[in-house]
Amino acid sequence: MRILLRTHTCGELNKKHAGMNVILSGWVSRIRDLGGIKFIILRDRYGETQVVVNPDSDAYSTAQEIGREFVIQVEGEVRERPEETKTNTLTGEIEVYASKINILSTAEVPPFFPGEKVSEELRLRYRYIDLRSKMMKDNIILRHKMAQAAREFLNKHGFLEIETPFLTKSTPEGARDFLVPSRLQKGKFYALPQSPQLFKQLLMISGFDKYYQFARCFRDEDLRADRQPEFTQIDIEMSFIDEEDILKIMEEFIRFVYNSVGINLPEKFDRLTYEEAMEKYGSDKPDRRFGMELLDFTEEFIDTEFRVVKNILEINGSVKGFITDIPISRKIASEYEEIVKKFGLGGLLWFKIENDKVISPTAKFLSNNYLKLKEKFKLKEGDVVLLAAYTNRNVLNEALGTLRLKIGKEHFSEKMKSFDALWVIDFPFLEWNEEEQRYVARHHPFTLPKNLDDSPENIKAYAYDMILNGNELGGGSLRIYNEKIQEKVFELIGLSKTEAREKFGFLLDALQLGAPPHGGIAFGFDRMVAIASGSDNIRDVIAFPKTASGVCQLTGAPSDVSKMQLEELGIIINNSNRKNQKD
């Protein structure tokens, strides 16, 4: 006969079930032993239910043996709690009077209990315990809901979910590849995909004009709080569309996905060009939630006699800054100054309005200029202006943008609770790589340029990023669908014909065999969920993440492999390079 392990879950019973005989199964979250009567808090994925064990119950002797995190089965009657002992939790109006308890599985005393405040290292080593906590459980469920909403939207709009290979070809450009040695072709390697970029383009050329995939991507680069060596992208591509089509539907898509978990994003996402974003926020992923736009003060300083500023303006430099109302002092300002100095700026100027007067350590040199600013921007009591001068405008923007963001995080955490979504468009097509002394594709080399015949530094791309709360949620582009243009782009980034053939020959062939105009986007799904969950660490929305050094604390990967495995692959390890040598 089939053994019934549960009739209900620990999250669903309420006073409507009173009088019913039920079976619950789950983990023992807490035991409160009052000497006679015992209370056991039983937990499963759905919630927690209080079990009452009376001394006269048949369950009592078993209950004596139970420890926390045991897996037990409880049979008993649902009763409404005495009025004064009701709580306002989900199942707080009832309890289950145990008539029988069955220990399904015992448990050692765990290194920590679910939800206990312990180091992340320990949580990762015993991830299955950590995942029992409410916070982690909620995050995993949130992730599921968002994934389902994404699929629902895309399916409804005619997208096909298609898988692409994990074992694929190493490509130049972009991140370092994870390599997988081939046994059948000794000495050769597959690469794990950094993204399914080329495959999704090939799918367009195959005629699947709307595609998506929850694609695992692999990049062998150093990690951060928001970066894992393997991560999930919602990868999307469409044919016969222009930039406007994509922005429009993807905006709708993101709104739908966030809406499914109760977060309402604006009806229309603003669009900033890359240049505007850099000028106003000093970042290509601006967080606009706390204002403080960068302003151009050059004009107000054009006549200054203050040496450092004057020198910079004489060689076509700029003065920029922003207005805020934070507390400021020499000490704070010098801390801020350190930030901009890292970008190469000479220093940071500041003044504040106090008793309608301009107060600043540099007032005796610059009070006229400060007064002009006070006039022009109608500065009021308590306003603080931080500003700097520098020759290179881009660097000036970035430095002030970094400072702006730091101040925002320090002083405007309330405002940081809202949501702001926008597009950044018109990215530069190329980027100068100092190290390699060549231009590299800023997005990737398959991006369609807008004005290819312009001088390299002026070429713009049909490329767009979606920004949510200062995070790059996703980015994409229209793609080149013409072999001639593709070849020209390879040339621009210094990829020789032979090299291009060798690395991307299959794409160049495909582009000659009927390629439709197409483009797409990819969203960083882990980041999407992290933002929705309110966490600033994507590890908290990944069931089994790796540490900052790429180690899986749970399994111990990466690990040594046997001599035989290496021999089969034709691989010899150079032991002098090894870390952590044990043998």
Place this chain on the structure above:
RNA sequence: GGGGACGUGGUGAAGCCUGGUUAUCACGCCGGUCUGUCACACCGGUGGCCGCGGGUUCAAAUCCCGUCGUCCCCGCCA
């Protein structure tokens, strides 16, 4: 590759600057009392070669060097 922070019973922290007692506190765990708790309460108890290696010193958790691990940041991540 570089910079910073941290590493003390099962867990979280204090002690370290200014070297010297039996390494402190809370939680957990074990035992006891307790029949309406909900972080049960109260009483008693258990448990640490202070990450590892080396050095300085009469003496090192404490100072110095190295190393390993974790976290954060820069570089890197089309």
